[in-house]
Amino acid sequence: MTTELRELRQADWDEYYGTLELAFGGVAEAPEEHELWNALTEFDRFFGTWEGETCVGTTGAFSFRLSVPGGSLVDAAGVTMVSVAATHRRRGILTSMMRRQLDDVRAKGESLAVLTASEPAIYGRFGYGAATQQLKAEIDTTRVRLSVPAGTDDVRLRYVKPADVHEACEALYARRVSERPGMLARQPGWERLGLLDPESGRNGASPLLCVVAERDGELVGYARFRIKPEGGFSGMDSTVRLSDLEALDPAAYAALWRFLFDIDLTSKLEAYSRPTDDAVLQLVSDVRRCGIQVRDSLYVRLVEVGAALEARTYRAPLNLVLEVEDAFCPWNAGRWRLKGDLKGATCERTEDDADLALSVRELGSAYLGGVSLTSLAAAGRVRELRPGALAEAALAFGSDVAPWLPHGF
Numbered sequence: 197m198t199t200e201l202r203e204l205r206q207a208d209w210d211e212y213y214g215t216l217e218l219a220f221g222g223v224a225e226a227p228e229e230h231e232l233w234n235a236l237t238e239f240d241r242f243f244g245t246w247e248g249e250t251c252v253g254t255t256g257a258f259s260f261r262l263s264v265p266g267g268s269l270v271d272a273a274g275v276t277m278v279s280v281a282a283t284h285r286r287r288g289i290l291t292s293m294m295r296r297q298l299d300d301v302r303a304k305g306e307s308l309a310v311l312t313a314s315e316p317a318i319y320g321r322f323g324y325g326a327a328t329q330q331l332k333a334e335i336d337t338t339r340v341r342l343s344v345p346a347g348t349d350d351v352r353l354r355y356v357k358p359a360d361v362h363e364a365c366e367a368l369y370a371r372r373v374s375e376r377p378g379m380l381a382r383q384p385g386w387e388r389l390g391l392l393d394p395e396s397g398r399n400g401a402s403p404l405l406c407v408v409a410e411r412d413g414e415l416v417g418y419a420r421f422r423i424k425p426e427g428g429f430s431g432m433d434s435t436v437r438l439s440d441l442e443a444l445d446p447a448a449y450a451a452l453w454r455f456l457f458d459i460d461l462t463s464k465l466e467a468y469s470r471p472t473d474d475a476v477l478q479l480v481s482d483v484r485r486c487g488i489q490v491r492d493s494l495y496v497r498l499v500e501v502g503a504a505l506e507a508r509t510y511r512a513p514l515n516l517v518l519e520v521e522d523a524f525c526p527w528n529a530g531r532w533r534l535k536g537d538l539k540g541a542t543c544e545r546t547e548d549d550a551d552l553a554l555s556v557r558e559l560g561s562a563y564l565g566g567v568s569l570t571s572l573a574a575a576g577r578v579r580e581l582r583p584g585a586l587a588e589a590a591l592a593f594g595s596d597v598a599p600w601l602p603h604g605f
């Protein structure tokens with residue numbers, strides 16, 4: 197039986213979403229999660245592959261604004277909900293959906309596509325490069341102490357219901373977005389994600405709790421977390437699970453972490469996604485007892501190389517020619533002259549000799565400044581054709597702040 201790839205319709209959403217859930221193990225999500233993802237679906241950007249009435253492939257894209265080095269917010273397609281029914285794998289269904297999707301992203305004028313991958317091996321062939329990492333911590337709060345900066349005691353903390361302060365927390369988050377590449381500006385509707393709290397997603401922990409940090413009555417930070425009750429005959433020994441934490445200054449930041457460390461009857465603090473340069477690593481007395489692990493997070497694909505490279509700034513002056521390989525989106529292939537500095541950039545087609553050769557996947561990895569071109573060159577994935585060009589480009593592409601995606605999509 198032949199398959200048909202077509203835009204998603206509201207009437208087909210349940211069948212489409214059922215296919216996706218099955219590909220991820222078949223456990224149905226809670227009704228409130230269904231409702232949120234249905235509300236966020238941009239139907240003209242979501243595709244299903246159909247065999248008769250049966251959906252056998254899913255994908256979609258959200259219209260995001262991504263923070264890039266220099267602080268601009270750039271239109272980016274947030275690729276999501278990718279699956280192929282296990283009965284229909286290895287027949288090229290994913291490849292046909294990726295083809296349609298990237299053509300569609302290009303037609304919309306977006307220069308970037310981004311995603312988080314269930315497995316790192318899937319998306320390199322389509323030109324996506326791993327661009328950010330996330331840090332997981334499991335901190336033994338009975339052994340690790342925090343050194344807090346002056347002013348921490350002036351920060352007032354209070355428990356609040358997450359929904360009661362949600363608007364103010366979202367406004368604070370919005371101020372943080374342009375300060376760190378990889379963060380997404382919350383689009384209308386997405387503010388609900390931070391409050392999503394189905395019982396099935398808590399794994400035995402409390403409902404979502406929130407503490408705000410204030411100074412002179414102004415919100416300067418917040419932490420949202422859950423507490424998983426644990427322990428036994430000898431007493432309670434619970435775990436704090438941090439969901440998200442943002443603060444506007446070091447004292448507010450330290451006050452929130454100190455609070456999380458000091459919650460009575462708890463001995464462990466778990467954080468699943470923090471930036472790799474999180475300042476908490478500089479506050480702790482014993483980083484070895486923080487159970488740090490790092491993994492890949494956001495993958496970036498330059499859909500229009502010229503426009504994407506012009507959309508960010510560069511940390512040092514740069515003037516070189518890139519020879520780009522891009523088998524899946526051949527309109528990007530060839531030579532580009534990139535001139536840039538802290539103020540802006542131009543990137544145009546050229547016939548001049550190339551200084552560096554790389555594929556679009558390496559450009560995606562380096563784009564947010566978190567993966568060094570020098571390291572990619574050491575792996576043989578970037579070739580220096582003019583001596584000195586690699587050092588020049590590696591310095592310019594880098595970011596002082598580690599890029600980070602705070603939440604999945």
Ligand SMILES: CC(=O)SCCNC(=O)CCNC(=O)[C@H](O)C(C)(C)COP(=O)(O)OP(=O)(O)OC[C@H]1O[C@@H](n2cnc3c(N)ncnc32)[C@H](O)[C@@H]1OP(=O)(O)O
Pocket residue numbers: 219220275276277278279280281284285286287288289290291292311312313314315317318321
């Ligand atoms: C952004 C997100 O949503 S990430 C979520 C991705 N989804 C999942 O992980 C759910 C479970 N997995 C699946 O649904 C499917 O296995 C998919 C979507 C990963 C792959 O779908 P398929 O239709 O089988 O892929 P398709 O046949 O187009 O394969 C294309 C190529 O990718 C390769 N490939 C496919 N899946 C994988 C994988 N998991 N790891 C490594 N390579 C893979 C294939 O071997 C093939 O390579 P080839 O052209 O050299 O032979």
